[in-house]
Amino acid sequence: MSTEAQVVEKEVEKKPSEPLFSKKNRKLLTDPLDDSNPITVQVLGICSALAITVQLQQAVIMSLSVLFVMIGGNVIVSILRNSIPDRIRIIVQLVVIAALVIIVNEVLKAFLPDISEKLSVFVGLIITNCIIMGRLEAFALGNKVGPSFLDAIGNAMGYAWILLAVAIVREVFGSGAISLPGMGQVKFFDTEWAGFFANGGFYEHNNLMILPPMALIVVGIIIWIQRSRNTKLIEEN
Amino acid sequence: MEYMSIFVKGIFVENMIFAYFLGMCSYLAVSKTVKTAVGLGFAVIFVLGITVPINYLLENYVLAEGALTWLDESYATIDLSFLSFIMFIAVIASMVQLVEMIVEKFAPALYGALGIFLPLIAVNCAILGGALFMQERQYPTIGEATVFGLGSGVGWWLAIVAIAAIREKIRYSHVPAPLRGLGITFIITGLMGMAFMSFMGIEI
Amino acid sequence: MAINKNSNGYTFFFAIAMVVVVGTTLAVTAFGLKPLQQKNQATKKMMDILGAVKVDADRSNAAALFTEYVTRRVAVNYNGEVISEKPGDAEVDPTDKNDPFNIDVKKDYKANVKKFVQQFGDNEEKLASALEEAGVVFPVFEVVKDGEKFFVCPMVGTGLWGPIWGYVSLEEDYKTIYGARFDHKAETPGLGAEIKEDFFQVKFEGKQLQLADGSDLFNVLKGGAQTNEHSVDGITGGTITSKGVDEMLNRTLPVYLNYFENANNQRAQR
Numbered sequence: 001m002s003t004e005a006q007v008v009e010k011e012v013e014k015k016p017s018e019p020l021f022s023k024k025n026r027k028l029l030t031d032p033l034d035d036s037n038p039i040t041v042q043v044l045g046i047c048s049a050l051a052i053t054v055q056l057q058q059a060v061i062m063s064l065s066v067l068f069v070m071i072g073g074n075v076i077v078s079i080l081r082n083s084i085p086d087r088i089r090i091i092v093q094l095v096v097i098a099a100l101v102i103i104v105n106e107v108l109k110a111f112l113p114d115i116s117e118k119l120s121v122f123v124g125l126i127i128t129n130c131i132i133m134g135r136l137e138a139f140a141l142g143n144k145v146g147p148s149f150l151d152a153i154g155n156a157m158g159y160a161w162i163l164l165a166v167a168i169v170r171e172v173f174g175s176g177a178i179s180l181p182g183m184g185q186v187k188f189f190d191t192e193w194a195g196f197f198a199n200g201g202f203y204e205h206n207n208l209m210i211l212p213p214m215a216l217i218v219v220g221i222i223i224w225i226q227r228s229r230n231t232k233l234i235e236e237n
Numbered sequence: 238m239e240y241m242s243i244f245v246k247g248i249f250v251e252n253m254i255f256a257y258f259l260g261m262c263s264y265l266a267v268s269k270t271v272k273t274a275v276g277l278g279f280a281v282i283f284v285l286g287i288t289v290p291i292n293y294l295l296e297n298y299v300l301a302e303g304a305l306t307w308l309d310e311s312y313a314t315i316d317l318s319f320l321s322f323i324m325f326i327a328v329i330a331s332m333v334q335l336v337e338m339i340v341e342k343f344a345p346a347l348y349g350a351l352g353i354f355l356p357l358i359a360v361n362c363a364i365l366g367g368a369l370f371m372q373e374r375q376y377p378t379i380g381e382a383t384v385f386g387l388g389s390g391v392g393w394w395l396a397i398v399a400i401a402a403i404r405e406k407i408r409y410s411h412v413p414a415p416l417r418g419l420g421i422t423f424i425i426t427g428l429m430g431m432a433f434m435s436f437m438g439i440e441i
Numbered sequence: 442m443a444i445n446k447n448s449n450g451y452t453f454f455f456a457i458a459m460v461v462v463v464g465t466t467l468a469v470t471a472f473g474l475k476p477l478q479q480k481n482q483a484t485k486k487m488m489d490i491l492g493a494v495k496v497d498a499d500r501s502n503a504a505a506l507f508t509e510y511v512t513r514r515v516a517v518n519y520n521g522e523v524i525s526e527k528p529g530d531a532e533v534d535p536t537d538k539n540d541p542f543n544i545d546v547k548k549d550y551k552a553n554v555k556k557f558v559q560q561f562g563d564n565e566e567k568l569a570s571a572l573e574e575a576g577v578v579f580p581v582f583e584v585v586k587d588g589e590k591f592f593v594c595p596m597v598g599t600g601l602w603g604p605i606w607g608y609v610s611l612e613e614d615y616k617t618i619y620g621a622r623f624d625h626k627a628e629t630p631g632l633g634a635e636i637k638e639d640f641f642q643v644k645f646e647g648k649q650l651q652l653a654d655g656s657d658l659f660n661v662l663k664g665g666a667q668t669n670e671h672s673v674d675g676i677t678g679g680t681i682t683s684k685g686v687d688e689m690l691n692r693t694l695p696v697y698l699n700y701f702e703n704a705n706n707q708r709a710q711r
Contacts, residue, residue, distance in 0.1 A: 043262060094330060110474040121370060220420050223419055225415075227420065234415055374603055
């Protein structure tokens with residue numbers, strides 16, 4: 001029995017290398033967007049995700065940072081996968097992630113000082129973002145560089161779209177504005193032509209949206225919508 | 238008085254979960270029953286109470302700009318703070334390991350209660366968050382830093398025990414199917430966060 | 442031949458190699474980017490100082506505008522005596538410790554001032570001697586804009602969640618506030634964080650410091666209260682942050698008033 005299994009395993013390994021965008025690999029990209037979304041389904045990486053969704057520009061930068069750390073981490077660990085000693089596996093992964101996060105932090109401080117200030121400790125907290133650690137351990141350690149790369153992009157995107165969705169909802173309703181890196185905040189509810197209410201706009205800002213609890217409720221609602229469309233994700237109490 | 242203020246602030250006003258969402262992963266994953274929630278909560282208090290002061294010493298005597306002057310006056314311009322993330326996480330990971338071994342050896346009963354949770358804690362954002370907030374807020378003494386660590390831990394404990402108790406009861410309610418489990422937990426946490434915000438104006 | 446990757450020797454070697462590689466990469470990144478980061482901080486400070494005299498600057502033109510408007514940078518001690526000074530067009534060098542521009546008021550506040558304030562509270566004499574002993578210096582920037590002279594005074598205090606800071610500019614009569622800029626690290630969005638919004642900052646413009654003995658120099662009142670020329674309306678729901686602004690104004694401005702008084706006396710003697 002066991003020898004048979006081994007043979008099968010070897011055969012799998014020897015299979016001719018598949019193209020980078022095979023069906024299986026495409027799934028690596030698309031799955032994390034919905035069916036195995038890191039935030040709403042796997043419940044990973046929520047810690048750093050919510051606190052920075054007050055403004056869209058912070059969420060964009062945070063998503064890009066996670067994307068960078070994720071790709072870097074997955075690729076490096078995947079390259080090293082055959083040379084990392086088992087015993088210090090976890091600490092090696094932690095060091096790789098931490099080093100990448102430090103680079104991100106230094107670069108942000110040098111080139112985007114204003115946003116870096118707003119993100120404050122949450123850039124550092126990417127280190128303990130469970131998605132990254134989870135993907136390194138579960139995927140990169142056992143797969144080749146190509147698929148690991150795609151897996152990283154897929155998961156980072158799955159993380160990013162939730163982040164951006166929450167940020168858009170909170171910023172539009174909370175500050176009546178949208179902000180993008182490099183553009184600053186565009187207050188579209190406050191323009192002159194719309195100004196026939198108090199405080200120079202027809203929209204009274206909903207401060208509750210800016211406060212932390214609403215991030216949780218918005219994510220809750222996203223989960224609700226996602227699961228009513230994708231009913232196989234529904235939990236049994 | 239300062240200590241009391243930091244402690245109470247850590248529990249209610251600057252609650253790790255409700256104000257900063259730190260440690261959400263284990264908060265959501267391990268809050269199905271009160272008993273395990275209590276265990277994990279105590280482990281977090283314990284680890285925060287140990288790692289925050291250690292990281293405080295590391296920050297103030299090794300990493301910050303001019304922190305090495307106790308070795309030699311000429312080191313005043315050395316700034317190693319870019320290493321702080323990596324050092325903090327290393328301290329946390331090794332402390333958790335060490336605590337696990339010590340507890341296993343000397344307090345088997347406690348190990349039985351906390352043991353399975355300790356390895357989980359190294360990657361709990363609340364612990365690294367505690368260290369990073371300590372660095373950012375620059376507490377003047379190690380005492381205040383420790384009290385901040387303990388207060389945040391107690392706040393985290395309170396949050397997870399409360400949500401676990403609610404989740405135990407909610408099993409008997411008719412929650413819309415797509416909201417069951419994760420969705421409703423998020424929304425309840427949001428509502429609890431709003432309730433906790435009423436502590437915001439308190440002054441001690 | 443395969444290396445046994447679980448042997449002690451290999452693990453050890455791997456760990457050391459990793460530490461060396463990671464350490465070098467990080468050190469190179471950090472030191473390579475440091476000048477840029479320092480420049481960013483300096484630019485931000487220039488923007489704040491210019492903002493206090495209502496000159497709008499952005500990151501690209503802050504340095505040029507700063508040399509254009511600022512005529513003199515002075516550092517004074519708690520009693521208002523000049524410790525060091527630089528002309529306005531001197532280049533800002535982050536390594537020059539004697540340049541008043543490089544005084545890190547936030548760092549001083551965290552390291553010394555905050556402790557003394559907690560310790561001595563309202564006892565001004567003790568506070569003064571403690572601050573003098575610790576060598577705390579206060580920078581002030583003289584600005585000439587449209588032929589008029591203004592003094593920009595930086596200050597730091599404590600809000601609800603963390604530090605708050607601001608730059609207040611006074612007119613040459615030493616008591617009329619020309620402009621004010623406040624900022625914060627982590628005040629509550631929508632409540633305390635509003636101190637950095639224009640609607641709060643413009644309230645200070647044209648107000649007067651109350652120089653009579655025994656009264657506060659300036660008051661930030663509880664949100665919605667009746668105000669006069671020596672006070673402004675605080676932020677509703679941001680009481681502790683407003684109190685922090687009040688405290689930092691009343692603690693820091695007297696130092697600068699001492700300096701102005703000294704400068705006046707000197708001028709009178711001449």
